[in-house]
Amino acid sequence: MTEKAMTERDPLVLAESWHKAGKGVAMATVVETWGSAPRPVGSHLVIDADGNFEGSVSGGCVEGAVVFEAVEAIETGKPKMLEFGVADETAWEVGLSCGGRIRVYVEPIVGEN
Template sequence: MSETFTELDVLSTAERWAGEGRHLALATVVETWGSAPRPTGSHLVIDADGNFEGSVSGGCVEGAVVSEALDVIDAGEPRMLEFGVADETAWRVGLSCGGRIRVYVEKVN
């Protein structure tokens, strides 16, 4: 876990990126139903160029979260996203595992 903390730790990365003056959004899994790949509390940090670190799913919905995050960085207001098989977007970006997740995206400022 020490390696995780120094190399892959999302919140440390967020702090470092913010210190470099990059504009960021932080996405957090706030609720899960069924078999969700990443537990509640998991983070993804995104910068204005679309670079990201961390995960909110097994890679299924990160692309969609990143594009929403770019809007949040511009607009400044937080946004709640929902992904899952019950959602019509499932055909586009969904969770193949059959779960459903809510992701809160906020600007780091």
């Protein structure tokens, strides 16, 4: 990513500036995919304590659930692993319509600047 492309909409840049501004921040990363997952491994979604977010880990199918879990991770200060897919029992609520499965690692940004 170049200087020009690293704008304020870049999730990782945004995560850093949110944290510097004193906000609670978590980062979600797609760590594994099976089948036709909409976003590749390494895709990021960053979330603040109020539920604001930037980036994506799917085509919009599971972001809501990830944001919910991320806000909780910000409160507990502990990372967690999430898994979504048609095999998931919540498939009808938050599943991937494409039939793929993904694992998303959610971790809070914790520590002094």
